[in-house]
Amino acid sequence: MSNKLYAGVALRETRQKFDLTQKEFAQRLGVSLPYLNQMENNHRPIASSVILALAQNFGFDVTQLRQGGAERSLADMKEALADPVFAELSPPMADLQLMATNAPTLTRAFLELHRNYKQTQERLASLDEALGRQETGIVQSPWEEVRDFFHYCDNYIDAVDKAAESYAAKADILDGDGRKAAADWLMARHGVSVSYDHDTQLRRFDPDQNILFLNQHVGAETQLFQIIHQTALIEHDDLLEMTLDTARFQSDAARAICKIGLANYFAGAAVMPYAKFLQAAQEHRHDLEHLGHLFGASVEQVAHRLSTLQRPGLKGIPFFFVRVDQAGTITKRHSSTRMQFARFGGACPLWNVHRAFETPGQFLRQLAETPDGVRYLCLAREVSKPGGSFHAPTRRYAIGLGCEVKHAASLVYADDLAPRKDSAFEPIGISCRICERENCHQRSVPPLERKLDIDMQARGVVPYRLG
Structure with missing residues (x-):
């Protein structure tokens, strides 16, 4: 995997913030004008000398130079373009990467437009219930709108x-x-x-x-x-x-x-104040129960807090956090990792978060690999929220927390696992509608962007092959 860092948007924004021309900015950074132009347009990766000059001359926080935002948008675009409405269009991955990196505002606008389209489709599907109402325009789901707000803020305000x-x-x-x-x-x-x-x-x-x-x-x-x-x-x-x-x-x-x-x-x-909590998390190797005792918080609160430790200059391990109900519906989601959850539908059934309901009060651990080859350490646990009396209903959820396996040594939950052993990793996906795994025994629906090959004389795990 390439470690080259492209930061054209950050360079342009810094130059515009200080009201500098490209020529003036290039001189301050100690590079030629053509080289700066290539970096601003992401034709070349940003050089280490430029990063140092940004920090020294402009007080730039170099921790902002990361690909998380672009990768998140890229995953969301890939899912959106899997919609059948784009069946005749298949933009190459290079074009999607270029758009996510060079035009993040346009990318967000596209995703918002697609979300509005999906919600309009849902309204049309239940038109019989709305025939007597005089509603006009597109009504966006407030819940989804808020969830995306936190999602694109890296869950850190x-x-x-x-x-x-x-x-x-x-x-x-x-x-x-x-x-x-x-x-x-x-x-x-x-x-x-x-x-x-x-x-x-x-x-x-x-x-x-x-x-x-x-x-x-x-x-x-x-x-x-x-x-x-x-x-x-x-x-x-x-x-x-x-x-x-x-x-x-x-x-x-x-x-x-x-x-x-x-x-x-x-x-x-x-x-769980940021600096004190981060220090305790590092000292106690992210032991959720121990951190809960230290700060008087629940396991879910601790897990959620770990996913927010993205303060510039003082970042913790990038975690993903998710909460699902017993039907598999995602009720909370956030990821600071490359793993992004589906914005529509449920999560992959092979993920250990679904098995947590079978073992109340226990942590489940899983070494997992997504279709892009990235490997993760995943934790899952069932959490119950009693109503306080015999007749009051109990709400049950499962929470999932995880990080890339390169951070496994910093988690107490990685002890006695085998992260260097290929066979220890289970294949998981994001959701069936965008997963391209060929032979998944838990596939519920075919991926939207793939053609199906139907053989009437043969039957495998599913009654089709992916073309």
Whole structure:
């Protein structure tokens, strides 16, 4: 695999930020004008001397020079172009890579257009239910819109993260009884008292009485999380609103959902402050249960937090994180790795996250290889969320966390595995509709971009061969 780094967009943006011509910029970087032009257009990889000059002369954060964003967009474009509507078009991979790298804004626009198209198709499929309504225009799914916002922010919101880190230090929630400290802060700063009752809701705030009601049956870590969530809504409303302004959501519903998501992000970042959490994760080799005990957080909260450690200049291991329900539907997803989850449909059935429901409370480990040849260490665990009484339903999910196998030595879960043994890796994909594996025994549908060869006189695992 090539280690060459192309960064044309970053070079152009830096030059435009300082209002320099190409000639002036080339002189500052110590390269010729034609060479700069080639680098800005990604005809040549960026040289190490240029990276050093960027850091010294322009204060450029070299950790931003990574291919994660382009790879994420490339995976999303590949999935979108597998749609039958593009059956007559088959752009070469080189063209897709060029578009994702050189024109990220145009790529995002294309993906948003395709998403709107898919949602319009879904509306047409249920037209019989909408015949009596006078709706016009395309109504984008607010949930998907918000999920993509966090997805393309690398699941890291710098201003919110740092504000939460500052709050955690001032409120002193890490030492002793964090729940009491958070409640005391809310009362002292905003006159809001916390009351624990039998309410079926996790959190209910009464602004008239200035009382935050919490379900007394849920765990202490959940109660702490909800107290800080409410603190974020009250104390950092301006910050949340400014962040929402940058997202430019298409509906009020999407904006409201995202505000909840940002308050949740603040709570998670406060319970597990970035610098302290990263240091503890490295010291304890990313042991989720141990980190949960240290920070008073659930396993799911710890796993999700690990996937957000993408602060420029202080990054952790790039993880993917996903949560699925018992039907296999992805309810949360994020990846800082090259592995990108399908935006439509479920996850690969060969992935260990689906088997987690069979072994409640236990971690499953899997060495897996995707069709592009990249290998991963994957963790999966079932998580239950009881309702607090006999008649209350229990919500069950499975969470998945993983990283490229080159980071395996930094995880306690890699002990006694054999990451150097080829036969130890199980083949997995993204989803059947875009997976090109020929002989998968769990294939549910053929890949959309492949022709089918049907032999009436023979039958294999599936009743067709891929042409």
